[in-house]
Every structure is written in structure tokens, then in C-alpha cells.
Amino acid sequence: MTTPYTYATTTPDDRYLDGNALAGILSNLLPGDPTLHECRCGTCHSTEPLARALVYLDCPGTVIRCPHCSAVMLQLTTTPTGTYLTVTADTTLRFPSKP
Template sequence: MPNHLDGNALAGVLSDVFTMDVTAARGRCGSCGRTAPVAEAMVYPDAPGLVARCASCDHVLVVVVTAGERLVLSLAGLDAIDLRV
């Protein structure tokens, strides 16, 4: 049984941070350069945070941690996010 979900699992927590739906945006992997909707990433929810990885090369694209009353968000694994405004 796969232990990951698709990138739509990020929608709830990212909607607390961004006004636009980031899961509908196209993101470019900082490792392999694959450009795809964030919703196509592989999200591992059974961990101390949410970890989204590139569906092509497993590179960590997004990390979300609720650290007590703080939310720590890293998008460092994405070279770019292409949002429709």
C-alpha cells in the first residue's frame, strides 16, 4: 500500500498561508527540472510534518511543519512556482 498521497494533500495547510491555490500552480523541481502541477507531487503525511517530493526524482519540494503555534514552510526544493493570477 503506498504510503504517500498526491499534492492535493497540501491544499488545506497552504490555504492558511496563500490566497491562491498553490496546488494548482506549476512548480519546477530544483533537482531534475520537471515542471508539473504541485498537485502531482507525492506527499508523505505520516511523518513529523508534510513532505512533498518530486514525482520524477523524489527530491524534496515542499516541507510543512506545524511547530507548536508556528507554521514552518519550506519551498526550497522548487526553482519556481508558476501561478495563474
């Protein structure tokens, strides 16, 4: 069940993009439209599509935070040797089953 949506109030509005900014890079890593995959925050346990995540591009790599509590959920780093997707403690991504 999706939690009613509110942005985290402790996050400055001018520093982040929404999760749609992840579509390009994650489409190479995840099946289907990656912004529609549900992500459950390990801190506040809210579940939202990745499209609603707070995405910070001005970090070393890309940091994806929960839109409810602003906890770091994922980190995405691209290097010359590959792309690394780090999932923080107790955060989960759900990939829907094919019918």
C-alpha cells in the same frame, strides 16, 4: 511547459498521497487554489502543479517530493507558534499574475 507525467519509480506506492492532500493547509498560506500552483523541481527541473506532487504525511511534518525524480521539494511543518514552509535548493513555486 509541462513535462509528460510519470510517477517516480523509486517511491513506494503505499506511503504517499497526491498533492491534493495539501489543499487545506496551503490554502491558508498561498493565494488561490494552491494545488494549481506550478512547482519546479530543483533536481530534475520538471515543472508540475502541486496537485501532482508526492506527499508524505508520516514524517516529522509533511514532505513534498517531485513526482518525476522523488527529490524533496518542500517541507511543511505546523507548530504551536506557526507554520513553516521550507523550499529546498533551486525549487521554485510560481504564482500566476492576476489579469
